[in-house]
Amino acid sequence: MLTPDEVLVVGRIVSVHGVKGWVKVYSYTDPIENIFDYQPWYLFDDGAWREVKLGGRRRQGKGLVAGLDGYDDREQARRELVGREIAVPRSQLPESGDDEYYWRDLIGLRVKLDDGRDLGRVHSLMETGANDVLVVRGDGDSLDRQERLLPWTPGQVVRDVDLDAGELRVDWDPEF
Structure with a gap:
């Protein structure tokens, strides 16, 4: 079973x-x-x-x-x-390649700014015409409880994905 x-x-x-x-x-x-x-x-x-x-x-x-x-x-x-x-x-499912991720692997990751501040967890992803979008929800361990939409743009907004650490590093203005 x-x-x-x-x-x-x-x-x-x-x-x-x-x-x-x-x-x-x-x-x-x-x-x-x-x-x-x-x-x-x-x-x-x-x-x-x-x-x-x-x-x-x-x-x-x-x-x-x-x-x-x-x-x-x-x-x-x-x-x-x-x-x-x-x-x-x-x-x-086939193994994902280098710098490729299944959406299911990203859901639940902590999202942190380059300076270490926490924005929350990846709640879901959305497909758009230009690029996919991470839906990040703040929680009790983050800066605030705000929901943020961050573009999935590796090398730009998304700086690093560390599945082992359960963390995603981003370059993002938390006021946006």
Whole structure:
């Protein structure tokens, strides 16, 4: 049985498709079809991650649809699959390269200025047209409890990432 630390959620089953038990899949991967590269899938069910196998998959318009082994009825798929998150073992993901990070690795890091002052923790990241943005939330150990949006620009705003120390160093005006 997989623990929550061993899986990474990569998508969600959002509705049924057709009459043969297929489902519409919302993928968090980029490009969205990459979700099909990770096999097997795990669905959270009755307090545990349960393995499921893909019986079929395809792009459908702007989205994705999939058939899962053992589900060949629309109503059964609606009852048992819709709303479930899709996860894969973290071990299936390729190693990140030098100076490359998975978003999941950045979430929770302490964000500190070059002079050591603490801005808080990385709460999440947002994708924008120009660059990704770190959402940093202040807490009881930081300068204040302010939420800040910092551009993910390594070598400019982001000076250093130390995953072992759980810290990210930035060049940023805390008044901004």
